[in-house]
Amino acid sequence: DIQMTQSPSSLSASVGDRVTITCRASQSISSYLNWYQQKPGKAPKFLIYTASSLQSGVPSRFSGSGSGTDFTLTISSLQPEDFATYYCQQSYSIPYTFGQGTQLEIK
Amino acid sequence: EVQLVESGGGLVQPGRSLRLSCAASGFTFVDYGMHWVRQAPGKGLEWVSGISWNSGTTGYADSVKGRFTISRDNAKNSLYLQMKSLRVEDTALYYCAKNIRNGFGGADAFDIWGQGTMVTVSS
Numbered sequence: 380d381i382q383m384t385q386s387p388s389s390l391s392a393s394v395g396d397r398v399t400i401t402c403r404a405s406q407s408i409s410s411y412l413n414w415y416q417q418k419p420g421k422a423p424k425f426l427i428y429t430a431s432s433l434q435s436g437v438p439s440r441f442s443g444s445g446s447g448t449d450f451t452l453t454i455s456s457l458q459p460e461d462f463a464t465y466y467c468q469q470s471y472s473i474p475y476t477f478g479q480g481t482q483l484e485i486k
Numbered sequence: 487e488v489q490l491v492e493s494g495g496g497l498v499q500p501g502r503s504l505r506l507s508c509a510a511s512g513f514t515f516v517d518y519g520m521h522w523v524r525q526a527p528g529k530g531l532e533w534v535s536g537i538s539w540n541s542g543t544t545g546y547a548d549s550v551k552g553r554f555t556i557s558r559d560n561a562k563n564s565l566y567l568q569m570k571s572l573r574v575e576d577t578a579l580y581y582c583a584k585n586i587r588n589g590f591g592g593a594d595a596f597d598i599w600g601q602g603t604m605v606t607v608s609s
Contacts, residue, residue, distance in 0.1 A: 413595040422599035470594045473545040475533040
């Protein structure tokens with residue numbers, strides 16, 4: 380199975396900050412990498428697919444990049460509603476696997 | 487409104503069975519693959535199983551292979567997960583999720599999620 384490792388596991392930031400979350404795959408997954416946002420008590424929300432394609436309706440302050448084994452999710456200017464847990468997920472091979480999550484907290 | 491509504495969760499003893507259902511509405515169900523994803527209390531997300539639009543292709547996580555069976559009824563716009571030989575470690579909130587494409591296997595992503603149904607396995 381492909382292991383997905385996110386860093387950091389938690390992050391404190393302020394409104395307006397630029398934030399980057401990293402996701403590393405244990406082997407090359409080309410660009411088959413998706414990102415999700417989850418708030419407490421809610422279902423995950425789909426943000427980005429194939430590493431850099433923004434899902435319809437997702438604010439443009441969110442962006443993704445990377446290929447192969449290293450990927451990043453960037454939020455250009457944090458808004459209050461962005462404080463949540465973020466997960467990466469590889470769709471290169473079955474079984475699909477998620478990163479352990481990055482909890483983004485208010486500083 | 488695009489919506490997925492899960493049901494069938496509950497408290498069950500180890501070794502017993504349970505069947506989860508997911509009712510889809512607001513989109514053409516037959517056009518998309520579907521998945522189950524679970525989340526143990528306080529933990530991260532774990533993909534459980536997926537199925538293509540025509541049930542021709544299915545897949546499972548190693549942790550559930552041989553115990554869980556995914557199926558769908560396109561006439562009823564419904565997705566199912568039959569769970570057998572349940573273990574304490576299967577305790578989780580089970581989400582139904584829509585694939586972004588009709589197939590299953592490669593470049594899949596989960597663009598619509600239900601609110602989940604809780605399964606608790608305990609004696």
